[in-house]
Amino acid sequence: MSLTLHINGETHSVDAEEDTPLLWVIRDDLDMTGTKFGCGVAACGSCTVLVDGIATRSCQTYLSDLEDSQVTTIEGIRGPVADAVQQAWRDLDVVQCGYCQSGQILSAVSLLSEVPKPSDADIDAAMAGNVCRCATYRRIRAAIHRAAAKLES
Amino acid sequence: MTLQTSRRGFLLAGGLSALAVGFTPGGRLAAGTPASHAFNPFVTIDSDGRVTVIVKHFEMGQGTSTGLPTLVAEELDADWEQIAVAFAPADNRRYANLAFGIQSTGGSTAIANSFLQYRQAGAAARDLLVRAAAGIWGADPADITVQKGMVGHGGKTLGFGALAAAAAGLTPAEAPRLKDPSAFRLIGDPKLPRKDSQDKTDGRARFAMDMKLPGMVVCVLKRPPRFGARVRQLDSSGAEGLPGFVGAKSLPDASGVAVYGKDSWSAIRARDAIEVDWDMTQAENRHSDRMLSDHLALLAAPHYQARKQVDPAETAAALAGAAKVVEAEFHFPFLAHAPMEPLVCVIEPTAQGVRLYDGSQFPANTQPTVAELLGLEVERVEIETLYAGGSFGRRATPNSDYQAEAAMAFALLGGETPVKLVWTREDDLGGGYYRPMAAHRARIALDQDGRIRGWDHRLATKSILKGSPFESFLVHDGVDHTSVEGLADSPYALPAFSVGLSDFETPIPVLWWRSVGHTHNAYAMEVMMDLAAEAAGQDPVAYRLSYLEGEDKDRRRLTGVLKLAAEKAGWSGPTAPNRGRGVAVHKSFDSYVAEVVEVSGHDGAIRIEKVTCAVDCGLPVNPDIIKAQMEGGIGYGLGAVMRNEITLSGGEVEQLNFPDYEPLRIADIGPIEVHILPSAEAPTGVGEPGLPPAGPALANAIRALSGTTATQLPMIKGGIAFS
Numbered sequence: 063m064s065l066t067l068h069i070n071g072e073t074h075s076v077d078a079e080e081d082t083p084l085l086w087v088i089r090d091d092l093d094m095t096g097t098k099f100g101c102g103v104a105a106c107g108s109c110t111v112l113v114d115g116i117a118t119r120s121c122q123t124y125l126s127d128l129e130d131s132q133v134t135t136i137e138g139i140r141g142p143v144a145d146a147v148q149q150a151w152r153d154l155d156v157v158q159c160g161y162c163q164s165g166q167i168l169s170a171v172s173l174l175s176e177v178p179k180p181s182d183a184d185i186d187a188a189m190a191g192n193v194c195r196c197a198t199y200r201r202i203r204a205a206i207h208r209a210a211a212k213l214e215s
Numbered sequence: 216m217t218l219q220t221s222r223r224g225f226l227l228a229g230g231l232s233a234l235a236v237g238f239t240p241g242g243r244l245a246a247g248t249p250a251s252h253a254f255n256p257f258v259t260i261d262s263d264g265r266v267t268v269i270v271k272h273f274e275m276g277q278g279t280s281t282g283l284p285t286l287v288a289e290e291l292d293a294d295w296e297q298i299a300v301a302f303a304p305a306d307n308r309r310y311a312n313l314a315f316g317i318q319s320t321g322g323s324t325a326i327a328n329s330f331l332q333y334r335q336a337g338a339a340a341r342d343l344l345v346r347a348a349a350g351i352w353g354a355d356p357a358d359i360t361v362q363k364g365m366v367g368h369g370g371k372t373l374g375f376g377a378l379a380a381a382a383a384g385l386t387p388a389e390a391p392r393l394k395d396p397s398a399f400r401l402i403g404d405p406k407l408p409r410k411d412s413q414d415k416t417d418g419r420a421r422f423a424m425d426m427k428l429p430g431m432v433v434c435v436l437k438r439p440p441r442f443g444a445r446v447r448q449l450d451s452s453g454a455e456g457l458p459g460f461v462g463a464k465s466l467p468d469a470s471g472v473a474v475y476g477k478d479s480w481s482a483i484r485a486r487d488a489i490e491v492d493w494d495m496t497q498a499e500n501r502h503s504d505r506m507l508s509d510h511l512a513l514l515a516a517p518h519y520q521a522r523k524q525v526d527p528a529e530t531a532a533a534l535a536g537a538a539k540v541v542e543a544e545f546h547f548p549f550l551a552h553a554p555m556e557p558l559v560c561v562i563e564p565t566a567q568g569v570r571l572y573d574g575s576q577f578p579a580n581t582q583p584t585v586a587e588l589l590g591l592e593v594e595r596v597e598i599e600t601l602y603a604g605g606s607f608g609r610r611a612t613p614n615s616d617y618q619a620e621a622a623m624a625f626a627l628l629g630g631e632t633p634v635k636l637v638w639t640r641e642d643d644l645g646g647g648y649y650r651p652m653a654a655h656r657a658r659i660a661l662d663q664d665g666r667i668r669g670w671d672h673r674l675a676t677k678s679i680l681k682g683s684p685f686e687s688f689l690v691h692d693g694v695d696h697t698s699v700e701g702l703a704d705s706p707y708a709l710p711a712f713s714v715g716l717s718d719f720e721t722p723i724p725v726l727w728w729r730s731v732g733h734t735h736n737a738y739a740m741e742v743m744m745d746l747a748a749e750a751a752g753q754d755p756v757a758y759r760l761s762y763l764e765g766e767d768k769d770r771r772r773l774t775g776v777l778k779l780a781a782e783k784a785g786w787s788g789p790t791a792p793n794r795g796r797g798v799a800v801h802k803s804f805d806s807y808v809a810e811v812v813e814v815s816g817h818d819g820a821i822r823i824e825k826v827t828c829a830v831d832c833g834l835p836v837n838p839d840i841i842k843a844q845m846e847g848g849i850g851y852g853l854g855a856v857m858r859n860e861i862t863l864s865g866g867e868v869e870q871l872n873f874p875d876y877e878p879l880r881i882a883d884i885g886p887i888e889v890h891i892l893p894s895a896e897a898p899t900g901v902g903e904p905g906l907p908p909a910g911p912a913l914a915n916a917i918r919a920l921s922g923t924t925a926t927q928l929p930m931i932k933g934g935i936a937f938s
Contacts, residue, residue, distance in 0.1 A: 079458060086480035090433075095425035096418020098604070099479070100555055101640040105873035108555060136418035151416045155408060155839055158847055159276030160415030161555040161604030167416060186882035193873065195555045195605050196276045197850020198843070199881040 065125050069094075070138025080126035085109045088120060088135060096136035096164045100193070107192030110165035111135050117172035119191070136164035143174050146209040154205045158196035166192045170206050179210050234260040234379040236340040236387065237269075238332075240308040244339045244387040255309040257336035258287055260344075264364065264376030266293050271303040271310035271329070272320040273576055274411060275554075275606040276847070277902045278840035279325045281409045283333050285837055286326075289401045290337030290394060293375070294364035300410050305578035305598035317579035321611050321727070323804035323900020326836050330898050331393075338391035340382075347381035348373055396834065396895060405838040411602070423601050424637070426561040426572045431633040432461050433482045434624040435642070437472040437489055441498035441866035442647055443722035445469040446491055453488035460485040464627045466620075469494075473624040479637060499722045500866040503652070507546055510654035510719050513675035517715025519693045521703035530660075530713040533669025537660035541750045543743060545657075546927045547676075547735040548860030550650035550728055551876060556604020557643050560621035563633035568595025569625070573618060574603025576610040580684070584615040588622040589630070607851065608727040612648060613683035616724075644876050645868040649861055650728030651677040652719070655739040660711075665751020667762070669711035672702060672739070677719045679727060693718075697727065701803055701907060702736035706769035707744075707762040723863075729851055730903035733803045737907030738856070738914070741799035742924065745915045755798050755915065756781045769807075772831050773800050775892055776809040780829035783890050784811035793817075794824065795920025799908035804900035807831040807892075810849065812912040816920050820938035823853065823913065826887045828905065833896040841901045842889040848905025849887055854879025856910035858931045883937070 067074045067084075069092065076091050083102075088094050088111070097120055100108030104119035111120045112134040120133075139148075147170045150156075157163050166189070173180055173188035180188065185206050194202070235249040235256035245254045259267045268284040280300045288298050303310040307318045313328040315321075341361055348366045349356040351373070359368045366373050401407055414420035439445070449472050451463040459481025463474045472491055476482030501509075520527060534540060561572040568591045575581060575598050586593045603610055621636035628634060638646065653676035660669040678695040680686050689696045694703075694716055703714040728734060748758035759777060763770040777800045781787070790796055793816050800809035811827045828845045835841055858877055862869045870876040914925040917935060927933040 082480055086478065089425075090427070090478040090480065093427060094418075095421070095427075098422075098555070099424060099557070101873050102483075103640075103872050103874065106555070106640075106878075148416045152408070152412045155412055155843070157276075157409065157412055157415040158278070158843060159274075159555060159603065159605040160411060160420050161422060163415050164418050189881045193555070193878045193880065195553060195607070195851065195878060197847045197854070197879055197884075199850065199879075199884060200846055200887050201843070202881065 067125070067128060067133065068131065069133045070135060078125060081124050083121050084111070084123040084125060084128065084133070085120040087125065094135050094137050098161055098164060100162065106162070107165040107169060108162050110168045110192065112168055112172060115172065115175060117169045136168060139168065139171060142213060144171050146212045147171050147174065147205070150205040150209040150212065153208065154201050156198050156201040156205050158198055162192060162194045166194065166202055170209070173206065174210060174213065178213060180206065233262055234340065234343065234383040236336050236343065238309065244335065244389065246339065246343055246383060246385065246387040248383045255303070255306050257333065258291070258340050260340065260375050260379040262376045262379055264297055264374045265299055266291065266297050266375065267299045267301050269301050269303050271318065272312070272325040273302065273574055273600050273603055275574065275576070275603040275610070277325065277844060278409065278837060279320070280411050281407070281840060282326050282837050283329050284410060285401050285407065286329060286333035287337035289399060290334045291341045292361040292363065295401060295407060297364050298410070302600040305575070305582045305596070307579045307582070319577045319579050319611065321576065321608070323806070323902040323904060326898050327805065327900060334393050335391065338393050339387045342388050342391045343382035343385050344375055344378045346385055347378045350381065402836050403838065407837060407839070409840070420602050422556050422604050423559045423561060423572050423574050424556050424604065426601070426635060428561065428563050428633040431561070431635055432475045432477060432628070433479045433635045433637055434473050434475050435482045435486050435637055435639060436620060437474055437486050437491055438642060438646060439471060439493050439498070441495055441500060442724070443498040444493040444495045445497070446472060447494040448492040450490040453490060454485040457481070457485050457488060463489055466623050466627070473627055475628065482637070483639060497722070498866055499863070502864055503549070503862040506652060506721065507654065510652060510675040513717035513719060514654060514656045514673045517673050518717045519715070521694045521699040521714040521716050522712060525711060525713045527713045527715070530669045530671045530711045533660040533711045534658055534671060537668060538663045539661040539750055540658055541661060541743070541746045542658040543746060543924065543926050545655040545735070545739045547653040547738070548862065548928060549652045549723070550855055550859055551644045551861055552607040552609035552728055553643060553876065553878065554605030554607060554609055557640055558609070558617040558638040559636065560618045561633065561635045562621045562625045564631055565597065568597070570597040570599060571618060571621070572599050572601055574606070574610055575600045576603070576606055577612070577615065580613060581615040581618045584619050585622045588619060589626055607729040608731070609648060612726060613685060616648065640873065641871040644861065645871050647724040648726040649723065650734055651679065651725035653735045655735065657739060657743045659743060659747050661747065661750055665753060667709055667747060670709050671713055673715040674698070675717040675719050676735070677721055677725045679725050679731070681718070697732045699732060700736060701733035701801060702740055705740060706767065706773055706802055708765070708770070709762065729848065730803055730906040733801065733903070733907040737799065737801040737803070738910045741801065741908065741911030742914050742926070745797070745918065746924065756786055759800060769802055772807040773802060776800060776807045776829040776831050779890055779892060780809035780811050780827055783829065783888065784813070784827035786811060795916045797912045797915025797917070797919055799911040799915060801907040803904045803907050806899045806901060806904035808845070808904045808908050810908040810912045812909070812916045814913070814916045814920055817938050820936040821917055821920070822938050823883065824885045826909070828887065828889045829892060830889065830901070830904065831892040831894055832901050832904070833894050833898040835891050835894070836898050838891055841891055844901040845889040845905035846887045848903060849909040850879050850884055852906035852909035853884065853913055856913060856928050856930055857883070857937055858929045860929050860932065
């Protein structure tokens with residue numbers, strides 16, 4: 063069936079079942095591959111996108127849940143918070159294999175949009191769902207603090 | 216900086232007027248234009264001045280797409296910003312890993328084997344540009360300078376691009392002069408940015424999982440519930456009529472069923488609807504507890520002695536006459552690699568044969584494996600290497616398992632439709648190729664003064680290499696080196712130290728897992744050293760140092776990192792209340808690493824507060840990447856020893872996704888501080904060596920705090936809780 067999605071400020075009409083995970087529509091139908099498949103059960107965070115600004119696992123979000131929602135992927139993040147986060151990631155060379163980092167960045171953007179100056183505990187809570195097998199966690203934490211400091215100044 | 220991932224891409228981008236520098240298969244420097252196809256280049260320079268470094272190792276996060284370009288840019292005196300990166304095509308002769316003689320990445324060898332080769336390529340290119348400029352200006356080449364991508368003489372300057380065409384007509388020097396290390400500007404720069412940071416933070420980095428070709432179908436395999444089972448009968452009627460379902464066919468070797476869909480979700484969903492009747496007669500049907508007791512039974516009479524220089528009778532005599540015997544038994548589970556990007560390989564037909572899109576770790580194996588399956592000549596299999604979303608060893612199977620699956624699935628469909636073979640996380644965790652299970656039993660004989668007089672170490676584990684193409688290189692007199700590495704060749708000066716090895720047999724495929732045999736050998740060794748120190752009533756650092764005395768290079772360098780880590784961790788100072796510190800030191804992949812882990816206790820649960828690491832990996836090429844690899848190795852190792860295991864019940868794997876194989880998460884670990892020893896020695900590996908000391912240092916810290924020795928892994932299984 064034909065469904066309407068709002069992604070990165072654009073409206074897309076996709077031919078898919080209502081119970082199709084958003085992840086696969088973004089990747090396979092709309093060819094936006096920055097959002098990654100890691101586990102399919104919302105346990106690793108590689109597929110994180112923003113749904114109305116909130117970090118959301120797209121592998122367990124179904125098309126039927128998204129009526130009137132605005133979805134933002136790594137390809138579509140804009141604005142001071144996104145800029146600060148991405149720049150901090152680059153300044154500290156956070157990435158290794160990089161596969162999880164779109165999801166990490168979107169979770170960080172979601173956190174800093176809600177909590178401008180997060181504590182370590184805030185970061186632990188907000189980033190708990192994002193796995194990095196390369197274990198870049200120390201740098202992720204430092205990059206979030208760095209982005210917060212930049213946004214404050 | 217955009218990463219060029221296509222060979223055709225960089226050749227086309229190069230254009231006719233550009234310069235290419237590389238090596239002939241005989242190892243001689245060669246130069247010309249990229250279009251001449253006389254050799255595969257290591258460096259190309261475009262007419263617009265862009266320098267492309269062709270990286271022969273794949274990028275799985277370890278930093279090789281920054282490291283190898285650093286070597287070229289250094290000798291070329293290029294500006295870091297003008298350096299682009301492309302991955303090498305499959306070409307076993309030109310792009311061989313000089314440590315192995317075949318095109319492959321692994322064993323923490325990328326920088327070590329490339330250090331001179333890539334510098335030579337850069338130096339040759341610089342020399343050609345200088346001579347081209349000298350010709351234009353009528354100057355003596357000795358008077359020409361090169362700085363940050365600009366060639367100059369007496370106030371005149373030209374960029375590399377303007378000189379590339381003229382340089383391409385010259386013959387490269389046989390042995391261009393390399394810089395003295397004191398002149399290094401990029402090598403050793405702690406702030407040199409990674410080349411892949413931009414693409415990996417904006418979603419543009421392309422992995423094999425991201426490939427989509429016109430007309431492509433996606434294939435997932437319905438895999439047997441037990442290792443070694445075979446398809447008896449396939450019933451795909453349940454999937455008929457599902458949206459996007461294309462078809463299902465049994466693989467030629469009956470190891471599984473290929474399920475095809477028009478996209479990923481269609482294939483995954485169809486797989487669930489397909490029924491297979493499995494023949495389990497050749498399958499592994501045991502429970503993992505039973506396998507463990509089978510390992511333990513093998514310790515009674517080792518199949519092989521791995522230290523030929525020691526007579527086990529001498530060890531037995533030392534134990535018989537010991538004032539005190541320290542002993543322990545260690546259990547290590549199967550472990551999955553679980554790279555973030557599940558395995559995936561795309562294959563498409565070309566005019567001559569096929570092209571693979573893969574995070575290709577072993578092109579040298581994959582190319583002939585796929586060629587044989589498809590009845591093609593080897594060179595008709597092209598491989599385009601893309602970023603790999605982690606590997607930790609998993610993408611380097613001697614039999615190219617998942618690429619072979621892609622080739623079979625492609626052939627089954629008729630060989631004309633592009634096929635993307637995708638593993639799900641369930642396939643990954645349940646699919647084998649694990650770090651082998653291992654059991655160790657160690658008995659140390661101490662004299663009255665607490666000195667070691669003998670050490671009887673026995674272990675049982677499945678050989679990784681027996682039956683593989685690498686058997687002849689690394690299995691000697693029955694001993695698989697990877698089973699005993701870091702143990703039988705320990706640099707500690709230990710008297711009457713015998714290592715008995717028994718091979719465990721199972722159809723479960725096993726594989727190198729980040730740092731391979733060191734994963735269990737360093738753990739057993741370094742926990743035993745702590746137990747011996749305790750029995751001797753001595754400080755664990757001082758006790759270790761007493762077995763690392765003398766001028767032996769390994770002992771000297773181990774001493775260096777051990778002292779540095781102890782100093783930086785404040786080892787000699789008091790431990791805060793409710794805190795415990797543990798230490799371990801280990802040599803692996805020619806690098807030396809010591810780590811101190813500090814833990815705290817809260818209501819009976821352990822928290823990792825801090826890790827202090829000291830590493831000696833020779834001359835540090837990319838210090839920040841060295842630190843990143845230490846951080847990563849430590850995290851990967853700690854997460855595994857804390858709580859990861861693959862278990863089987865009646866032959867069936869019990870952990871099929873992350874909730875049952877809980878990876879290290881951000882809250883699990885505090886700060887990691889990495890200190891690099893200055894060194895002028897040749898650079899050595901960093902991808903793996905950070906891992907081996909991490910587990911035993913944690914175990915030793917927990918024992919210092921609570922008195923509990925973690926000998927059964929994962930630690931949570933032995934009753935240790937983490938907060």
